[in-house]
Amino acid sequence: MDTRRLPHLVELDRLGSMRAVADALGTSTSVVSQQIAALAREVGATLVEPDGRRVRLTPAGRRLAEHGRRIVAAVDAARDDLDPAAEPSGTVRVAGFASAIRRSLIPIVADLAVRHPGLRLTFHEQQPAESLALLEADAADLALVYDYDLAPAAPMPPSVRAGRRLWEVRWGLGVPDDGAVPVGAATSAEVLAAYADRAFIGDSRNDADERVLRLLGAAAGFDLHVTHEADSLDLVDDLVLAGLGVGLLPTNRPTRDGIRVLDLPDPPVRLRCRPVVRRGRETWPPLAAVLGALR
Structure with a gap:
């Protein structure tokens, strides 16, 4: 099922006419009709039926519209959550050695709470290899690791990226x-x-x-x-x-x-001491906020 078709059904349930749906979505009545017909074929059920000169949702259509409202809301929430310009909201899981947590993270917690009330940090004290393992397993969002200049760390796996030295x-x-x-x-x-x-x-x-x-x-x-x-x-x-x-x-x-x-x-x-994240995660707003505060 192509979830991009669901807004047409959800709006039809709310507005009651193809013309009103077309106006709300900025399209034509024929496009609305085509999208709902394609959705009916995908789910294998009749979603609308004639009601005089208009149409109305069948029981199956109303049921799918109920699911559709939740799905559309979840998609919108996910889009907002991942929008780099969105207000950071969510939990950032940090794995790191004790000195880094004390020196780099605890001092910024209060300021982050004021600037981004929806942001939360959790801490897991771990040595570098353990922190990287949690990061690779997606059990942590940020790792704070260390090495010595006389004993450089082994090359990091390609799935992660180290930031500049803190x-x-x-x-x-x-x-x-x-x-x-x-x-x-x-x-x-x-x-x-x-x-x-x-x-x-x-x-x-x-x-x-x-x-x-x-x-x-x-x-x-x-x-x-x-x-x-x-x-x-x-x-x-x-x-x-x-x-x-x-x-x-x-x-x-x-x-x-x-x-x-x-x-x-x-x-x-x-x-x-360096921060390490999974590649591609740097723009997630909560993580980006923490990385910005660390810098």
Whole structure:
């Protein structure tokens, strides 16, 4: 059934004459008659019957008109929802790592609620690979992912597109603040070499930290041991404070007493955050509004 024919039947039910329908739809009575006749053939039922010099809907016609009103309304709503110029309304499902949600999304929620009352955000804390999997499965509309410049992410699947970098943060080596400072450490590799006999801490849900550490360890000429894995930065702090290992920590995060974050000067370690969406979805008004606020 061609749903484009339904407005002719719906209007006939409302207005009661072919001429009135033609005037309302800006067409001719013959076109209205042809569209309704074609619709009758498609559904296999008689939709109109003579009523003196006019026509009226049959019981089947009235029933289809009832469905038609809902279908036409749904099509109009879908068209409005997808119109790039429409007021954003709907739920944007965001999957991303905790720092990105805290830094990029939570600060814009209140402003978005004022500017677009019909817009709603839901958050799912996930690591980059998990966020991309949700995006590909259409279980998320926006993914906030990260990689390190020293450990670039693998190429993304063709179904998604990464936006421009939102921000980047320098990372250093979190170590016990015991007064010992690497002497003569001019490079990042030399900083790590001063802790070659320590256990190192990786990330339990993403191998990017470990790849950065192993790259710098190899440059310093030693094979470091990633003994512990932690997804929480607070747990990394706890492990460092307990003397159980050293690991990467962001330099812009307040440090706890007893921890020192050593600069990794050359090459620097930078974490980069990017938004990722499914191709073709960028113009959906609710998502476009969120992306605009992020930028």
